[in-house]
Amino acid sequence: MVNEPAGKDRLSVSTVDFRPRSGMRPVLWRISDTPVPYEEAVAAMEAHAGRIAGGEAPEMVWLLEHPPLYTAGTSAKTGDLVEPDRFPVHATGRGGQYTYHGPGQRVAYVMLDLNRRRPDLRAYVSALEAWIIATLDAFNVRGERREERVGVWVRRPDKGEGVEDKIAAIGIRVRRWVSFHGISLNVEPDLSHFSGIVPCGISGHGVTSLVDLGQIVTLPELDMALRAAFEEIFGETQDE
Numbered sequence: 610m611v612n613e614p615a616g617k618d619r620l621s622v623s624t625v626d627f628r629p630r631s632g633m634r635p636v637l638w639r640i641s642d643t644p645v646p647y648e649e650a651v652a653a654m655e656a657h658a659g660r661i662a663g664g665e666a667p668e669m670v671w672l673l674e675h676p677p678l679y680t681a682g683t684s685a686k687t688g689d690l691v692e693p694d695r696f697p698v699h700a701t702g703r704g705g706q707y708t709y710h711g712p713g714q715r716v717a718y719v720m721l722d723l724n725r726r727r728p729d730l731r732a733y734v735s736a737l738e739a740w741i742i743a744t745l746d747a748f749n750v751r752g753e754r755r756e757e758r759v760g761v762w763v764r765r766p767d768k769g770e771g772v773e774d775k776i777a778a779i780g781i782r783v784r785r786w787v788s789f790h791g792i793s794l795n796v797e798p799d800l801s802h803f804s805g806i807v808p809c810g811i812s813g814h815g816v817t818s819l820v821d822l823g824q825i826v827t828l829p830e831l832d833m834a835l836r837a838a839f840e841e842i843f844g845e846t847q848d849e
Contacts, residue, residue: 692805713798724786743838774817
């Protein structure tokens with residue numbers, strides 16, 4: 610895949626700034642090396658978000674993998690769960706519809722105090738999209754946003770004219786202006802696992818990954834690119 614100049618469906622890091630007000634501590638950067646059960650991760654994430662809202666903890670980004678599972682967002686439609694018995698299904702409070710998580714996919718749970726940054730949900734989602742796009746740029750993959758479809762998309766001329774695949778999903782929730790849930794980016798998941806749902810309620814488009822696009826990338830390599838791009842948009846980080 611070859612990068613092209615930014616257009617209306619591109620977001621340049623230089624035009625997106627979601628840095629905090631001065632005086633805030635760096636964002637904690639946490640990486641789990643083994644898959645984390647979904648309910649365990651959500652409980653820990655919600656607890657930490659609550660501590661951020663109470664001024665008791667710094668902001669955090671938590672990078673992890675999950676065992677194979679489906680999650681149902683607040684807008685999930687029953688008919689979009691094509692194979693309900695294939696993997697565990699978890700109802701979740703994030704926005705959006707059905708999505709898949711599993712090994713080879715990097716999930717980033719993003720817990721930020723938006724009230725001390727910018728209390729604007731649309732701007733926050735745009736910042737997350739810009740973060741993903743900048744990360745993909747590091748591997749010479751052109752990610753794009755679509756006004757009518759949340760997430761980040763890759764054009765696939767190798768599959769035919771006008772074909773696009775989704776490479777990253779976004780699903781967030783905000784409580785007391787502290788964000789949680791976040792993004793998922795496909796590195797090398799089993800793409801056949803997505804066939805058990807209509808991903809994010811969007812039919813007519815496929816799903817891809819960095820490896821599917823011919824980019825052999827390890828999770829540690831992706832994590833380094835995620836961190837560098839995050840700091841450009843959201844500010845300083847420090848290891849947990």
